[in-house]
Structures are given as structure tokens and as C-alpha cells.
Amino acid sequence: MPLNKALQEKYTQELSEIIQEGSIDAGIELAKNASSEGITTVEFFTEIIQPVLTDLGDAFSRLEVFLPELMKASMVVKGIQESIFTEDNLKGEVSDLVKGKVVIGTCQGDIHDIGKSMVAMLLQINGYTVKDLGVNVTPQQFIEEAQKMNADIIAMSSLLTTSLPFIKDVVNRLSAFNSREKFKVIVGGAAVNSSWAASAGLDGYGRDAVEAVEICNRIINTK
Numbered sequence: 001m002p003l004n005k006a007l008q009e010k011y012t013q014e015l016s017e018i019i020q021e022g023s024i025d026a027g028i029e030l031a032k033n034a035s036s037e038g039i040t041t042v043e044f045f046t047e048i049i050q051p052v053l054t055d056l057g058d059a060f061s062r063l064e065v066f067l068p069e070l071m072k073a074s075m076v077v078k079g080i081q082e083s084i085f086t087e088d089n090l091k092g093e094v095s096d097l098v099k100g101k102v103v104i105g106t107c108q109g110d111i112h113d114i115g116k117s118m119v120a121m122l123l124q125i126n127g128y129t130v131k132d133l134g135v136n137v138t139p140q141q142f143i144e145e146a147q148k149m150n151a152d153i154i155a156m157s158s159l160l161t162t163s164l165p166f167i168k169d170v171v172n173r174l175s176a177f178n179s180r181e182k183f184k185v186i187v188g189g190a191a192v193n194s195s196w197a198a199s200a201g202l203d204g205y206g207r208d209a210v211e212a213v214e215i216c217n218r219i220i221n222t223k
């Protein structure tokens with residue numbers, strides 16, 4: 001169920017102000033208040049942090065804010081992530097338990113890791129064995145690791161449009177090795193959307209970490 005609109009507006013407004021001040025402590029305090037008002041950790045990330053950072057990114061592309069502001073924002077959000085995005089806080093957020101193996105990473109040339117790490121953790125607490133390769137992961141690294149751990153799914157996070165060719169490269173290499181059916185490939189992040197994913201011949205796109213778990217469940221259930 002989507003978050004109550006008034007609550008969402010209140011917290012997005014407050015988070016935007018805290019991000020401008022650059023106060024990690026105030027960010028953590030805000031997340032705790034949200035939790036005491038019944039907002040789950042996942043909701044705080046997908047319905048408050050994600051839209052605030054998306055707006056900030058849009059302002060950045062209109063040249064209304066600059067790199068130092070983005071860096072300040074990511075410092076606050078990473079502080080919140082380290083403090084509240086723990087396995088304990090997340091237990092019970094999504095109940096369906098299905099097991100599978102996932103290799104995840106942020107694509108080559110891209111160092112954005114906030115969303116990717118969130119997806120990795122949510123998959124983990126939902127019963128998946130997750131190998132997080134970190135950021136700036138080459139197509140070869142994705143494939144080698146998937147083969148090594150006999151993964152079901154390769155999950156690629158892409159926030160920069162310059163990383164799109166690397167996603168296609170993974171698909172092309174898998175096809176060349178006759179392994180396209182063996183590994184399902186899914187994507188998410190600001191550089192991709194469902195129609196791009198479909199046109200690139202991928203097996204799924206997820207708008208947020210909850211959808212990432214849903215897609216993986218669907219893939220595993222139909223395997």
C-alpha cells in the first residue's frame with residue numbers, strides 16, 4: 001500500500017532541508033521519527049529518499065545545483081543507510097521466501113551504489129544468496145562471477161546512460177557462449193526503464209528494491 005500522502009510530503013520536505021544543511025545526525029533522527037510514525041525502512045528509502053534524490057538529480061541536470069550538493073546529499077543518505085538499513089530493521093518487510101542466487105553490481109564506469117546496496121540487502125533478507133560485486137563492474141566480471149557461483153540471476157544497476165552499452169554487452173556475451181538461457185538478466189536505476197529493458201532483450205526491470213525482489217521471485221518461480 002502506498003504511503004499516506006501527507007506523511008510522505010512532510011518527510012520529503014524535511015529530508016530536503018536536512019540534505020541542504022548536510023547533517024547526517026538530523027537525517028538519522030528523521031528516519032527514526034518516520035519509523036515511530038509507522039513508516040517502514042523500505043518505505044523510507046523508496047518513497048522518501050528515492051524521490052528526494054531524483055528531484056535533486058533533476059535540479060542538477062538543469063544546472064540549478066552542482067556536484068558538491070549531490071555529494072552532500074549522498075553523504076547524508078549513506079549515513080542514514082548505514083544507521084537504519086540493517087538486517088534487523090528489515091526483517092519481515094517482505095514475507096515471501098524464495099531461494100535463488102543473484103550476482104549484483106553497478107555497471108562499468110558507474111560508482112552510484114546507494115540503490116544497488118539496498119537491492120542487495122533486500123534480496124538477501126528474502127532468502128537469496130547474493131554476491132555483491134560493488135561498483136564499476138565490467139561485463140566480464142558479471143559473467144565470470146555468475147558462472148563461478150552458478151547464479152540464477154545477474155542484476156545490474158545503472159544510473160549513468162554511458163553504462164547502457166555494458167548491459168547489452170553482458171547479454172551479447174551470454175548469447176555468444178550459449179548461456180543466455182542459463183542466466184536471467186535484470187536491471188534497475190535511473191538510466192533504465194521497462195521499455196529500454198524490453199528492447200535490450202532483458203528479463204526484467206525494477207523501479208525500486210521491492211520490485212527487484214518481486215521480479216526475482218517471479219523468475220525463480222517460473223524456472
Ligand code: B12
Nearest residue numbers: 057061110111112113115157160161188189190206208209
Ligand atoms: C547521489 C547521486 C550521486 C552521488 C553517488 C553517491 C553514491 N555513493 O552512490 C555522487 C555525488 C558521487 C554522484 C556522482 C555522479 N553523478 Co550522480 N546522482 C546521484 C542521484 C542524485 C541520486 C542516486 C541515488 O542514490 N538515488 C537513491 C536510490 C535509493 O535510488 P536508486 O539509485 O534509483 O535505486 C533504486 C532503484 O533505482 C532500484 N534499483 C537500483 N539498482 C537496481 C538494480 C536492479 C537489478 C533492480 C531490479 C532495481 C534497482 O532500486 C533502488 C532502491 O529502491 C542521481 C539522480 C537519480 N535520478 O538517480 C544522480 C545521477 C544518477 N548522477 C548523474 C551524474 C551525471 C553524475 C556524475 C557524472 C556527475 C559528475 N559530473 O561528476 C557523477 C558520476 C560518477 C560515476 N562515475 O558514477 C546523472 C546521470 C545522468 C545520465 N544521463 O547518465 C543523474 C541521473 C543526475 C541527473 N539527473 O543528471 N552522483
